[in-house]
Amino acid sequence: MAATGWPGCANSLKGVILDMCGVLYDSGGEGGDGVAISGSIGAVEKLKASDLQLRFCTNETQATRETFVAKLQRLGFDISVSEVFPPAPAAVAVLKERGLRPHLLVHEGLLPEFDSVDKNNPNCVIIGDAAENFSYQNLNEAFRVLIDLEKPVLLSLGQGRYYKETDGLKLDVGVYMKALEYACDLKGEVIGKPSSMFFQSVLNDMGLQPHEVLMIGDDLLSDVGGAQQCGMKGVQVRTGKYSGTLHCRRMASITAGLSKRTRGAPCNRGGAVTQKVNDGVNFGGLRRHRSRGGGGGADKWSSSSSSSPDTWPTFTAASHVTVLLREKAPFVSQSWEGGRSLG
Template sequence: MLIVFLNLFAMDESRSKSLKGVILDMCGVLYDSGEDGGVAISGSVNAVKRLKESDLMVRFCTNETQAHREKFVAKLQRMGFDISVSEVFSPAPAAVAVLKEQGLRPHLLVHEGVVPEFDSLDKTNPNCVVIGDAAEKFSYQNLNGAFRVLIGLEKPLLFSLGRGRYYKETDGLKLDVGVYMKALEYACDVEAEVIGKPAPMFFQSVLNNMGIQPQEALMIGDDLVNDVGGAQHCGMKGILVRTGKYRPIDERHPTVMADGYADNLAAVVDMILTQRGH
């Protein structure tokens, strides 16, 4: 199956040589998360190391909302990854910036691990709701609390930290924030503003940080719609790896087709660096 990926990418060698930056999803590409902290996917630590030793810029783009950036970056560093907080783009800091700009006071339905990201905001008398991957906090009581805030507003505002349907942990697939976002949208007749992948502004913020154009960047992820499709919508190429939440049916999706497929991150990096003469 890897040959299919190699052939697809080899058709556009000029694209590979003009490549200036690589954006990596984290969970499902670098590691599989779990209650024990998770485990690095085979070959991914060295793949990141090789990318960083090349002439390519590397950034990490995640919808992780169960911990603040410093905490999950420290976890990845313990796994052996060469990664710093400044290289990581996640939804919570972006949401805080939006809320401050609009003078909003959020009701938070998020994981307790990410709550510190919102410490600088006034949360009294909330005039919007922010929902993230709250995991066990997605109880009826907590969902109903968020519903009551929204339904009581003249102009309900719902912000969602990503819109993923599910993700993979070491013990299997888990429902993600998008499922609960849809419940609140339906109940309150409101459309959420998504902050995180696949929102174009989120991807653009990563490109702006690198100072490159979309056609000079490549996104590598395990989520066909949010990683690959979101990147393609911004003008980037997107590669789907067969790790994490990947399922074979993803390669037969009716509307989104990856620019290439690979068994894992190490295989993608091998191909990129080989074509660039590294």
């Protein structure tokens, strides 16, 4: 029987999708280009030299795709525009298909992506990572547009909670999307990760089936969970926004209530993430187990490397790529600084 778990499934894989911010680089820093994460440039080079197809899937919404790719190229990455899939171009296609005219609450650097769209008399709101443009005035203006519409439409370019820059964690677009949802009593539509439609557009470009592709990301829900809900494999790095303490907290939240369910049955809110957790998948080395002592068999989390989550070793894009290529070609020796394999 063919292996289905990571990394045993490596031999059946034909493609890899990499998240970018927090996986390949950390944004911010002097000059604003960010800093490449150790080993990530070499990991991309090795993947491109292999027989695997490679694409990059990001919720980056502070710049146009061309500007964003140029920044990554300055950092030393061999990446082309056609390989990168951000939410804005997909959002433009949705607007034109549905005849929507957006009020834009986005970063100034992203505005050129919407030059071809009619923005007069808006009948929807698009929200992206607007950074400093997330002022009370701008949020209230978006609220007023939505609340005055008979059928309000809120389109969010991703739904991340936070991301990491070189000076620390920053609130992401999902926080502000939830504020508008609450104020207007509506449910926003997500364009970008973890949307299955968004992931499927990348798979269509690769010409591959979901089970043939591995997603590597730093967000447990948007990257790993979104990929698994689409039928792909998903593994998490411990770079970028990853924090051992926050990771434990989120995993515990995802699996809350599972004691009342059949082991392995997916939770409505957790979806495929809880399914995989129950099946014993190792998320960046973190494993779920049942307590054998008192306390009613409560769920606990542990790592084979340390009892303290903040001292667990870093699993990088480079280390996951090392494992992937080693499993696909055991006779080839691959190594990157700072990497460790799973399992």
